[in-house]
Amino acid sequence: MSRIRAAFWDPAGARYGIPTYPWRMAPGHLMTLRQLATEGLRPGGQGVQAQILWRSRRHGAPGVRAAYLYDVRFALPKRTATxxxxxxxxxxxxxxxxxxxxxxxxxxxxxxxxxxxxxxxxxxxxxxxxx
Incomplete structure (x- = not known):
């Protein structure tokens, strides 16, 4: 595991407050909002369960970006419009x-x-x- 990935490896949440994983290393049952939506699901009232952190130089500004993860086991089907x-x-x-x-x-x-x-x-x- 590289140093950058090791810096973001915190599955217990001791360093960042919530479980934190490097890019592409989160468990399979955790998904982003966009991933839930493609599966026809929504978070269903649950809070953020974990996060993914990665270094980014988007728009020329170096920094750390985050994606919040939700547990698919607690997700509910998307609502349909009336x-x-x-x-x-x-x-x-x-x-x-x-x-x-x-x-x-x-x-x-x-x-x-x-x-x-x-x-x-x-x-x-x-x-x-x-x-």
Whole structure:
């Protein structure tokens, strides 16, 4: 085991307060939120059970990064949305696609910086003055 991995090896939690493992060395029953989600699970009210620590130079800034782990044995199935929630989401997404100038569904989410569909923004005299 390398020195970096050894520095993050603390399965008892004596050094970091919770069990800590190096990158790719956590037990199989511990998963991140993203891993739980791909399995169709959610933490189900349990707190963080352990963490993974690794050194990173992301964006040029050296440091230590962490990923929190949850026990899959206590995880619950993901909740499914009710028909009313799905209808509300569909309505909200339709509003994001509807142009306020021409009142048609653009087929894509309108750019916030324009506030209108691309056709209306292109025809707008305000856009020609800026360009």
């Amino acid at each position: 028909p009313a929630q799905l209808a509300a989401l569909a309505k909200a997404n339709a509003a994001r696609r509807t142009c306020p100038d021409c009142n048609r569904d653009a087929g894509y989410v309108l750019p916030r910086h324009l506030g209108t569909c691309l056709d209306c923004a292109e025809a707008s005299p305000d856009l020609r003055q800026v360009a």
